[in-house]
Amino acid sequence: MNIQEKIAQLVPGMTVAEQGEAVITVPADSFRKLAEALRYDKDEPMDYLRDIVGMDWGEDGLGALYYLESSKTYTRIILKTLTADRENAFLPSVSDLWKTAEIKEREAYDFFGIRFLNHPDMRRIFLREDWKGYPMRKDYDMSSNPLNMENEENADTTDEYYLNPDGTIADQKNIVFDEKDFVINIGPQHPSTHGVLRMRASLDGETICKIDPICGYIHRGVEKISESLTYPQTLAMTDRLDYLSAHQNRHALCMCIEKAAGIEISERAQYIRTIMDELQRIDSHLLFYSCVVMDMGGLTPFFYGFREREMILDIMEETTGGRLIQNYNMIGGVQADIQPDFQRKVKEFIKHMRSVIKDYHDIFTGNVIARTRMEGVGVLTKEQVISLGATGGTGRASGWSNDVRKHHPYGVYDKVDFKEILYTEGDCFARYMIRMDEIMESCNILEQLIDNIPEGEYRVKTKPIIKLPEGNFSASVESSRGEFCVMIESHGDKTPYRLHYRSTGLPLVHSMDTACRGNKIADLIAIGATLDYVVPDIDR
Amino acid sequence: MSNFSEYIKGYTSGIKSLLIGMRTSMKVFCQKNVTEQYPENRHTTLHIPERHRGRLVMIHDAENHHHCIACGLCQMACPNGTIKVVSEMQEDEEGKKKKVLVKYEYNLGSCMFCQLCTNACPHNAIEFVNDFENAVFEKEKLVMTLNHEGSTLAK
């Protein structure tokens, strides 16, 4: 039975969008029932909630798109539900079905003012607690929040909205941190939060009782800005999300726009994009190694990672002109053709990398101190990572096979032979080893591609003004630290009606609480480092 | 007894791993340094790739001609409002009205080097160069005029 027919059986009032991707619209009152049924389906449980995208459809009301995937069959569906009441927008929460919804629903509340019933923690997430209005709504007054230099006090209580039996909505206060808790503040200026992330951790001695991540210190409103930019202009933002996945992020956005606009790109461009993606992955994982080692207090191996990363940056800079902000993928191909000695340098690098990786393992991986600090620490089970939506290496370390390159191939990944690295322990060491093994696997992929780049043009001509047809479009790639996805809703203009990026880091930061509880404060650093999040990507 | 042998095994394997680590770090200790001394290496080892985007320039030839027709496409393409094209209408010899570039203002401080302007330019009048030493003490100096003094449009 087709999944759409199955939904039609459960919810007779559903409609399917005709243009773009098949978005299934479900009335708000039967949404919760459907979500439960899909989540616990026997043959095809939709147990991975990829993202919740809040939306403002103007007259039609406020609502959200739910991107679901099954971890068994990798089928993807998109659900849409909305409420017409803009003043008191309430939707049922699904945070008890998918843990990741806890933080994603907070995001929708923060930007659109949609309150989710029975969500235990309805606080703002990126914006200040005293922010007025909801900025992603189309009728938001841009001058309503002048620059505020006041100190922001974090409330220790939070709201939960629930439905009374008589149909009225009530509010109850939940406690985040008790007065008696020993709350230690980590960040936003802290050596090992990898950017301006703040975590409030309550401790019992050295043991962690609870962690509450506070995001938004570098929230730039990329999605809001993008709504007023043309499609080529939106490209400029992607490199600035997860700067260690710059190529992959831009690849996703280009792919999404090309798919929607029906632009065919040349095989040469596909090859170049894939090679760049893999180089970027090695770059990111080398930095990961450096950071893990440094967070553990070993400052010397930190430089080993940077030494090799420098070589990749040099290779990339020769071709793209950028070291961190690459600007390479364009709609229709890539910005420029590869440098003449690009292939030779990549091959040299692979050879060098294979010879020095032993040093990496000798000085850190095999070290008894590193081993005891990582093994069995911060364990996430497979069920937990799926529910938390922690993709990428973190998910694969717990045995969740979630590699987008394998299950939804893009670029030329269907032409290369590579294996998806999987570990089952789910501890810090497994997460660390995943990345180390992926460096070598990326070298293998590169080796298969580098000599076979076909001739052809690197960029196809596109129309000067790109307009996408109406509908929803999305494209996902395996970025360095998980599934990165671009969701566009177009109303036929040259600017997107709504452009949403699935942050790879947000679910990872959200996993901190689950992974850290009961561990030592020193483990918090190790867990944070091995989860491998990048803050600009979380805050957007 | 097995507990005790495990204890001893842990002891020896731990010490062994530490010694391997020390051997590795000593190996690197004896290797050549990889860092370079920046201002000193300007004329020796410093290599800035051709394609590096340092700042925007307008291409001028030997006769002080540029290719900018003041169409303003770059200004429209820029997401940050970095470029300001000032133009005026002039009549040429045949009496046709034509837009002529007066001033091409570029603010390096707000440029994010996204290359949308160079991609948009129909005549390849502007390009990025790899000159990266652009630090100045005053913000105002970052606002540059790209067309040279007295330059005109190439024929």
Added chain:
Amino acid sequence: MNQSFLDYYNLQPLFMAIHSALCSIMPEGLAIFLEGLVVAVLILIMYAVLAIILIYMERKVCAKFQCRIGPNRVGGKGGLLQVPADVLKILTKEIIELKNSDHFLYALAPFLVIMASILTFSCLPWNKGGEILHMNIGIFFVLAASSIGVLGILLAGWSSNSKYTIIGAVRSGAMIISYELSIGLTVLTMVMMSGTMDIQQIVASQADGWNIFKGHIVAIAAFIIFLIAGNAEANRGPFDLAEAEQELTAGYHTEYSGMHFGFFYLAEYLNLFITSGIATTLFLGGWMPFHIAGLDGFNAVMDYIPGVIWFVGKTFFIVFLLMWIRWTFPRLRIDQVLTLEWKYLMPASLLILLLMTVCKVFGLVF
């Protein structure tokens, strides 16, 4: 062996001559007071100069381990004046008093730390007749005096009234008190081997061979344990979890600034030197030259080198060894630090003590 030649460098007669010369022109009490003053100033100068050398060395060694160059701008090619410049900078910085801190203890803590460090520093045997504090229980005094340091650390953490500092201080307290056991036991082993607690006599007993050679396997094991425990005692990596910057920004001295912070910083480096110095004294023969039995010519050449150079040279060798360790390993976690001490080092040092006793009784040491 050319025992008499060693006396050539003996400083004792010189000091005695100075003392009697002073006594002849002034009362003895005043003479001793003046001598004390001069010695105190000398100690402080040596302390500061050594700290500068050590910091410079640490920066250069660490840079080399990390494929870098290290400081190289201030003061010509090698960056020689970098550390003096930093010292000047730190001297001119404001000392910040926190509003809710315990002001008296907050100000006292760095002095306790530096005092402990200077007291132990004074016991080092620089040369024959060249030690500053000489008593027949010298090594015991060193152990006792060095324990004052932990008091300073605990007070610093407590009085700063900050969560980071208190965690750092408690960690440090737990760690140092534990590791003092291993230090005590290994020192005891060596005291037993030498048969005295007097530092000069411990050195003198190594005239016919350093303890590490005489005591063979047992002494080498004791040496390694002493280095590990001493490293922990000096709060240096991989045992720097008291100031674990990745977790606690700077641990117990997070809230200190200016020269107050400078004292902690100085004490850290000098403790490194003192640990190495004590290790040199106990295991590597202090200021004794290196001799190979039977090679008289070689031995005579070695004897020409003054004792102070031997002592400093050996100490800096151990300092380098400790830096090598520091810049190789990741940091341990607090429970691992305690596990290492109580499950591995403590039993091992007890065993070594026992073995040393057996060796001594059956004459198995040379």
